[in-house]
Amino acid sequence: MNRNFFILVLGLGILVLGLAFLIFTKTMQTPSCQPGELPEKFIHQHEVSDFDKEVFEKRREVILENLDADIIVMSAGAGVDFRYFTGFDERRGIAVFIPGDEKPFRLFVTPWEVYTVMWTGEVYGTEGALEKFGADAAHPIGDFDEMLPELLHGKERIFVHGNDNRIRNEVDRILQATGQQAGIHDIQPVLEEHRVIKDEWEIAQLRQAVDVTVKAHQYVLRTVEPGQAEYEVQAEIEYIFRRNGLTPGFSSIVGSGPNSCLLHHTRNDRTMKDGDLLLMDIGAASLGGYSADVTRTIPVNGTFSPEQREIYELVLKASDAAMEKMQPGYHMLDCNHKAMEIMVEGLHQMGLIPDTTSWWQKRFYIQHRVNHYIGLETHDAGDYGFDTDKRDEHILTPEIRGREILPGMVMTLEPGLYFMENLLDGIHEMFGHLATEEELNAFVEEVRPVYEKYEGIGVRIEDDILITENGYENLSAGAPRTIREIEAAMKR
Ligand code: GLY
Ligand code: MN
Ligand code: MN
Numbered sequence: 001m002n003r004n005f006f007i008l009v010l011g012l013g014i015l016v017l018g019l020a021f022l023i024f025t026k027t028m029q030t031p032s033c034q035p036g037e038l039p040e041k042f043i044h045q046h047e048v049s050d051f052d053k054e055v056f057e058k059r060r061e062v063i064l065e066n067l068d069a070d071i072i073v074m075s076a077g078a079g080v081d082f083r084y085f086t087g088f089d090e091r092r093g094i095a096v097f098i099p100g101d102e103k104p105f106r107l108f109v110t111p112w113e114v115y116t117v118m119w120t121g122e123v124y125g126t127e128g129a130l131e132k133f134g135a136d137a138a139h140p141i142g143d144f145d146e147m148l149p150e151l152l153h154g155k156e157r158i159f160v161h162g163n164d165n166r167i168r169n170e171v172d173r174i175l176q177a178t179g180q181q182a183g184i185h186d187i188q189p190v191l192e193e194h195r196v197i198k199d200e201w202e203i204a205q206l207r208q209a210v211d212v213t214v215k216a217h218q219y220v221l222r223t224v225e226p227g228q229a230e231y232e233v234q235a236e237i238e239y240i241f242r243r244n245g246l247t248p249g250f251s252s253i254v255g256s257g258p259n260s261c262l263l264h265h266t267r268n269d270r271t272m273k274d275g276d277l278l279l280m281d282i283g284a285a286s287l288g289g290y291s292a293d294v295t296r297t298i299p300v301n302g303t304f305s306p307e308q309r310e311i312y313e314l315v316l317k318a319s320d321a322a323m324e325k326m327q328p329g330y331h332m333l334d335c336n337h338k339a340m341e342i343m344v345e346g347l348h349q350m351g352l353i354p355d356t357t358s359w360w361q362k363r364f365y366i367q368h369r370v371n372h373y374i375g376l377e378t379h380d381a382g383d384y385g386f387d388t389d390k391r392d393e394h395i396l397t398p399e400i401r402g403r404e405i406l407p408g409m410v411m412t413l414e415p416g417l418y419f420m421e422n423l424l425d426g427i428h429e430m431f432g433h434l435a436t437e438e439e440l441n442a443f444v445e446e447v448r449p450v451y452e453k454y455e456g457i458g459v460r461i462e463d464d465i466l467i468t469e470n471g472y473e474n475l476s477a478g479a480p481r482t483i484r485e486i487e488a489a490m491k492r
Helices: 002-028 053-065 080-086 114-120 125-131 141-152 165-178 188-196 200-223 230-243 257-261 306-323 334-349 359-363 388-394 423-431 437-454 483-490
Strands: 071-075 094-097 105-109 137-140 157-160 183-186 253-256 277-282 294-299 410-413 416-418 458-460 463-467 472-474
Touching: 053 080, 053 188, 071 080, 071 141, 071 165, 080 094, 080 188, 094 141, 105 125, 105 141, 125 137, 137 141, 141 165, 157 165, 165 183, 200 230, 200 277, 200 294, 200 463, 200 483, 230 253, 230 277, 253 257, 257 277, 257 458, 277 458, 294 458, 294 483, 306 334, 306 410, 306 416, 306 437, 306 458, 306 463, 306 483, 359 423, 423 437
Parallel strands: 071 157, 105 137, 157 183
Antiparallel strands: 071 094, 094 105, 253 277, 277 294, 410 463, 416 458, 463 472
């Protein structure tokens, strides 16, 4: 009896110990995120191709309709226009297009060779040029120089690309050597204008890029905290890009505290403090090479201070009002002027711009225009209908409106206000040519007590806007944008 009782106690003891061990080891594991695990909501759900043969065939057809070209010769040296024309994304490649020829579209590519592939990675080769990219003929790139005179023979209207010096020189040399009479034309402006209006495939590319970028912003709202370095936030952002199979379209700007005032801060090496703002200007690039460009500014500790809130509300108000001007019927700079009007009025109310008729007093706070095209380049190619080199003259001149806004354009909207520390001390350097010493000193004396309250605050809110037939769609609306949305998303 005693022996049975002893065995029972021993058995129960072992059971209790076993259970205790099991519970102990379970509680020591992090419950939610195993390595490699990422909640569904941070994964892009739609399938997006890196290339579509029909899209590119149709594109070339439309471009050629108005060109009256006998031949187009263009290499990867032309930059992204080459990819726009062919879809081909290797570092080396040459396209020759001869309308009406029995083989109109030829690609010259790096051939598949064992040592090339072993050392530099897989290439499409001539087979890929035919099958994937729809070329009618494909040749090793080494054959190009020998074949070019024959291809050019008898052609009168020859198109090359302005950035493509080697091809242009080679065509020149052949024409001179053979005495062939021909006109050489530049295809660059044609392609750049074409790129302004995005087709459906391009819009799908941009949607993917923006969606993944939005997910990165959402992810940071869950993870960021004082004591982290800016590069840790950058790593979280680019982790989301990579986990979705994408790459950064440009160097991520992650600026906290005073760095939020530096427009292109990319060192990202500062340790963030409680009370800092954090400005993240980031963009993933889609598989087809289209880059998003979305900025959010958030409080590192989850709550905006009263001064941060004031500036943020003003920039947001400018953004909301300006967005309404991004529709067919308006012009390119109308949104800019609307944003400026609101920000200038707000700064005036705050005592920061005593005289709103003074150009330089306004310009002191206004650092950049609020929109640019996005696409294969972050600042995408295309005409704006005004001289973009004369930015300073247009930024505060409402009469200059730029070209009409059209459906299919995709642009950023990115108003920002930046209170860089000691900027007032630089005012003589900035505007000494426009105002007297006395005027500048009087301005500094009047605004300094107010300005100092906001020093170190930089706010930019940047969205990616698709112009539709009757309005617009904010592609990046999913990244929390209002103070309420941001603070709610940061509550842990
Ligand atoms: N990331 C550069 C820009 O916002 O234009
Ligand atoms: Mn940006
Ligand atoms: Mn931008």
